Amino acid sequence: MDKEPIIQTIGLGKDYLTAAGPVPALQEISLSIYPGEFVAIMGPSGSGKSTFMNLLGCLDIPSAGEYYLNGTSVRTLDRNQLARLRNDAIGFVFQGFNLLPRINLLANVALPLIYAGVSKAEREERAQQMLDKVGLGKYGLSLPGRISGGQQQRVAIARALVNRPRLILADEPTGNLDTRTSQEIMNLFTQMNREQGITVILVTHEPDIAAYAMRLVRFVDGHLAYDGAVGNDTQGARP
Ligand SMILES: Nc1ncnc2c1ncn2[C@@H]1O[C@H](COP(=O)(O)OP(=O)(O)OP(=O)(O)O)[C@@H](O)[C@H]1O
Numbered sequence: 001m002d003k004e005p006i007i008q009t010i011g012l013g014k015d016y017l018t019a020a021g022p023v024p025a026l027q028e029i030s031l032s033i034y035p036g037e038f039v040a041i042m043g044p045s046g047s048g049k050s051t052f053m054n055l056l057g058c059l060d061i062p063s064a065g066e067y068y069l070n071g072t073s074v075r076t077l078d079r080n081q082l083a084r085l086r087n088d089a090i091g092f093v094f095q096g097f098n099l100l101p102r103i104n105l106l107a108n109v110a111l112p113l114i115y116a117g118v119s120k121a122e123r124e125e126r127a128q129q130m131l132d133k134v135g136l137g138k139y140g141l142s143l144p145g146r147i148s149g150g151q152q153q154r155v156a157i158a159r160a161l162v163n164r165p166r167l168i169l170a171d172e173p174t175g176n177l178d179t180r181t182s183q184e185i186m187n188l189f190t191q192m193n194r195e196q197g198i199t200v201i202l203v204t205h206e207p208d209i210a211a212y213a214m215r216l217v218r219f220v221d222g223h224l225a226y227d228g229a230v231g232n233d234t235q236g237a238r239p
């Protein structure tokens with residue numbers, strides 16, 4: 001690929017400091033991800049998947065190595081710059097949906113636009129567009145508790161996309177969903193990736209979910225154990 005990577009890590013590492021001493025969660029991770037890629041991250045529980053996603057999302061700082069996001073070393077940014085980068089460049093989707101329960105779906109989707117300083121009229125318009133896009137246009141005034149888990153995750157995806165980020169980070173986004181609903185959510189990610197060229201990086205425990213991606217990265221004990229085509233994982237599809 002001739003484009004510049006959207007993500008490049010060089011010898012990236014993370015130790016968590018605990019009372020019992022440092023816990024090495026991630027070691028020597030060097031990889032590049034290019035605009036428009038769809039990458040699945042797999043690996044056993046505790047292998048460092050969420051740690052890696054938190055570093056990529058600038059939610060945590062590495063203990064070692066370098067991380068370049070869009071060519072910028074995140075090490076050079078202060079807290080405000082990091083917060084802005086996070087809000088503008090990255091959409092997050094989590095296993096637990098993380099919607100605010102007391103405000104309606106439109107307000108949930110519009111939330112990142114408040115931090116981005118977008119006017120109220122434009123916020124409402126863009127939030128409605130995003131709800132339409134995920135097939136929930138009629139539910140804008142409902143509260144999150146009144147819709148299904150799959151619908152809540154679609155709202156979370158609408159919220160992740162409302163700022164038009166070039167990168168989506170999803171940590172087990174289908175972990176709480178049944179098979180059919182998981183497929184719907186994965187079709188949504190695939191559509192965003194193919195039609196808008198949004199880079200998608202998605203953690204999953206399930207081979208069926210990883211199969212939607214073009215590239216598979218596997219962690220074992222905090223190390224990069226595999227990086228390649230989804231079908232060629234020599235250690236078998238299961239973590
Ligand atoms: N805040 C923390 N403090 C101390 N240790 C942590 C912390 N977060 C994670 N760890 C440890 O770091 C290692 C990697 O954890 P991580 O959450 O990245 O794994 P994971 O691959 O996402 O697992 P899972 O599939 O269960 O979500 C584990 O040994 C974990 O116990």
Ligand SMILES: [Mg+2]
Nearest residue numbers: 049050051171
């Ligand atoms: Mg995790």
